Amino acid sequence: MKLLTHNLLSSKSLKGVKVGYPLRIVAKDVKISECEFNKEFVKKIIPKLDWKVFVNAAVEIGQTSDLSDELIEDYEDDDDYLKKVHHLLMEVEIINGELICPETDRVFPISAGIPNLLLNENEVS
Amino acid sequence: MSRPEHLAPPEIFYNDDEARKYTQNSRMINIQLEMAERCMELLMLPEDETCLLLDLGCGSGLSGSIAEDSGHIWFGMDISGSMLKVAKEREVEGDLLLADIGDGVPFQPGTFDGAYSVSTLQWLCNADKSSHKPAKRLYTLFSTLLACLNRNARAVFQFYPENVHQTDLVVSQARKAGFFGGLLVDFPDSSKAKKYFLVLMTGGAMPMPPALGTENSQINYTSKREKMTKGRASKLVKKSREWILEKKERRRRQGRTTREDTKYTGRSRSGRF
Numbered sequence A: 001m002k003l004l005t006h007n008l009l010s011s012k013s014l015k016g017v018k019v020g021y022p023l024r025i026v027a028k029d030v031k032i033s034e035c036e037f038n039k040e041f042v043k044k045i046i047p048k049l050d051w052k053v054f055v056n057a058a059v060e061i062g063q064t065s066d067l068s069d070e071l072i073e074d075y076e077d078d079d080d081y082l083k084k085v086h087h088l089l090m091e092v093e094i095i096n097g098e099l100i101c102p103e104t105d106r107v108f109p110i111s112a113g114i115p116n117l118l119l120n121e122n123e124v125s
Numbered sequence B: 001m002s003r004p005e006h007l008a009p010p011e012i013f014y015n016d017d018e019a020r021k022y023t024q025n026s027r028m029i030n031i032q033l034e035m036a037e038r039c040m041e042l043l044m045l046p047e048d049e050t051c052l053l054l055d056l057g058c059g060s061g062l063s064g065s066i067a068e069d070s071g072h073i074w075f076g077m078d079i080s081g082s083m084l085k086v087a088k089e090r091e092v093e094g095d096l097l098l099a100d101i102g103d104g105v106p107f108q109p110g111t112f113d114g115a116y117s118v119s120t121l122q123w124l125c126n127a128d129k130s131s132h133k134p135a136k137r138l139y140t141l142f143s144t145l146l147a148c149l150n151r152n153a154r155a156v157f158q159f160y161p162e163n164v165h166q167t168d169l170v171v172s173q174a175r176k177a178g179f180f181g182g183l184l185v186d187f188p189d190s191s192k193a194k195k196y197f198l199v200l201m202t203g204g205a206m207p208m209p210p211a212l213g214t215e216n217s218q219i220n221y222t223s224k225r226e227k228m229t230k231g232r233a234s235k236l237v238k239k240s241r242e243w244i245l246e247k248k249e250r251r252r253r254q255g256r257t258t259r260e261d262t263k264y265t266g267r268s269r270s271g272r273f
């Protein structure tokens, strides 16, 4: 699972959960899989992200970066900056670990790179 | 023909065996790819822009490979761990989630530029557990999907309705959830080529796109497909070594048979034969 997915995902399918965002992450294995830098896409996706959640998630899974809590203003013309965002967002993958609902502490295991979001019958709203 | 959705729940039917068989049958692969291409066309995405798309019931990632070919980024949801395992083995680019789309699509508002689904929606018309109510599950899917789509984004589902009752059910739940649009039937007069698409639109009632193979639409399916294929391969010079390698790589990912790359790949022949 990429941090891009984490940034856009919630646990609001769970019965009784209002926002379910952001999901906490426990990362046991993290892998870097390189992929092509698509500058236009990174520029387009940045305004959709919850920036603080993104920066925190990177720290939570042990990725060091010099991205600060505030998005810089002129990121559109800053290739180095966009490449850093691309790397953390698209290339860092959580292979094994857990996603945890912030409201109920329900754990969704991640294995072989795939989060298991299947619900039990009594958890469906 | 017996319907798989009558045999077992999807997570049981699509076990390791079936997932492997599914992704080795080249005739079937081609049908899935063709339907995914048609979905992509019906999404009417902005040209020359990388979009973020959602594949509902992505299976082994065949439909996702069409999104990749068109230069888009996708996430896939599927209820079968076995199908997703095959998708991982095929090294699809999309990020995968094991989830039941009938329980809802749990993404943040405005996440996706479009959503598509190939050969999956009919599964939701069946009740696999005593707690399953198809109408309610469809409504949950559509209402949560609508919430995570961008303004003006579309959602297109190719599916195999069993009867009129099912098409009515699907269309009425989508409308109730707040979507505009409806059913599109390509080649309605051909028992073999006939295909059902649920075309859903946000942000206002728009005219439905024309169906293929009907008298009032004179669009020829193959010529349209050729045009699409041309459009997306045009990033690299056609017939260049790079172009061929990229194309072969794509075919491999799609599980089609492809010759090995050699140092001769993409060289021009001497003309002696």
Ligand SMILES: C[S@@+](CC[C@H](N)C(=O)[O-])C[C@H]1O[C@@H](n2cnc3c(N)ncnc32)[C@H](O)[C@@H]1O
Pocket (backbone or CB within 6 Å): B010, B011, B014, B032, B056, B057, B058, B059, B060, B061, B062, B063, B077, B078, B079, B080, B083, B099, B100, B101, B102, B117, B118, B119, B120, B123, B124
């Ligand atoms: C015929 S396959 C199509 C796979 C892929 N879209 C393609 O075109 O190759 C149907 C897929 O729908 C999935 N499916 C069925 N019901 C589902 C549900 N409730 N939630 C998520 N996926 C489901 C199955 O696991 C299976 O992978």
